[in-house]
Amino acid sequence: MRVELNGVPTDVDTETVAGLVGGLTSAERGVAVAVNGEVVPRSQWHRALCTGDRVEVLTASQGG
């Protein structure tokens, strides 16, 4: 399935937000994912992705 990942068209071999994050990083902590402009709460990462979804993976930073 092809989605737009952080602005770049990308083929992913998973159907869920959780699967996509798992393929990017070993650490799910400290990561937020927005699909089509809306953050998907961690408790709903099992939800399915659709072809063409705009996915943004955001990382928490601590600096101030």
Add this chain to the structure above:
Amino acid sequence: MALPPLVEPATELTVDEVRRYSRHLIIPDVAMDGQKRLKNARVLCVGAGGLGSPALMYLAAAGVGTLGIIDFDVVDESNLQRQIIHGQSDIGRPKAESAAASVREINPLVEVVIHNEVLTNDNVMDVFSGYDLIIDGTDNFATRYMVNDAAVLLGKPYVWGSIYRFDGQASVFWAEQGPCYRCLYPEPPPPGMVPSCAEGGVLGVLCASIGSIQVTEAIKLLTGTGEPLVGRLMVYDALEMSYRTVKVKKDPDCALCGENPTVTGLIDYDDFCGAVSEEASAAVQGSTITASELKEWLDAGKDIDLIDVREPAEYEIVRIPGSRLLPKGDIVSGAALSELPTDRQAVFYCKAGVRSAEALAAAKAAGLSNAVHVQGGVLAWINQVDPSLPTY
């Protein structure tokens, strides 16, 4: 979604104040009413560093009546690349005092409250309770989660911002009106995964980009103007020069502000965020085993003393078979040093490996040179050895 003003207006502005704030007063959306609200407002800035610098300076200039500054640190030369509230002659001076002096120079009409202390579980509720709004400009995850939790528990809004290299994020977290920080990031990244500004660097002027958003949101909330950044996350990329927002909803499963909260008071934030002391970092070098190695040791009948350094309630939930309980606090304080083994190798573990590292440091200092701790704690044991056990 527009929100009502956070603060009631002051009775009147003086002639001096009318002159000083005239450029605000002629904006219809601020006007006399908004400026009187700013005069009556009490805002606390947590941290007088990168974000705190522009935040405090613009809040002062804007005429916020009372500005609290909490910071325990002193000004270092390496701060001056971005922390513009401090100057060359402030090096070595407490940041809270240096920042207060700048605020008074910008606007002597502002009342400054200096909190030259570390923000901890013991004082955070007390300090926050004296303010209408909090600005988070801290530099570590442990304090960020403490700020969030205290604000949610007190029902107060706070304006959050964070920076790293060329990237910044900002939002308004207010559990009564929208999501909290935990709805966005339920947990911090694993220790060491995301560098701090001290480790990874930060473009100095990024502080102004994000700090000015924080002040804008503060003024909007205090005066009830415009659309606040509640339920939206602002993401700034200085390299692309793009600002964009994504929606953030309240997570019904949020541990703090969700429907069935599991966090109902302040917690141990160093433990939650995996922050370890320098002593603990040094102690674990060459003295760390994996959960799988522990299993091999136990299976081989190795003569060890397996010590669980968590709290009794945690030991009740789940434990590694063959372990005994000796809470970290008693080891670190020295109260339980006599209960450490002298004839066998000590193996410490906790939930995730932070407290056991602290216990290991104390044990080594007490002469247990061959003691080790289990990386990842009981959670790693469950993950690697016995997935049938419950996690918590």
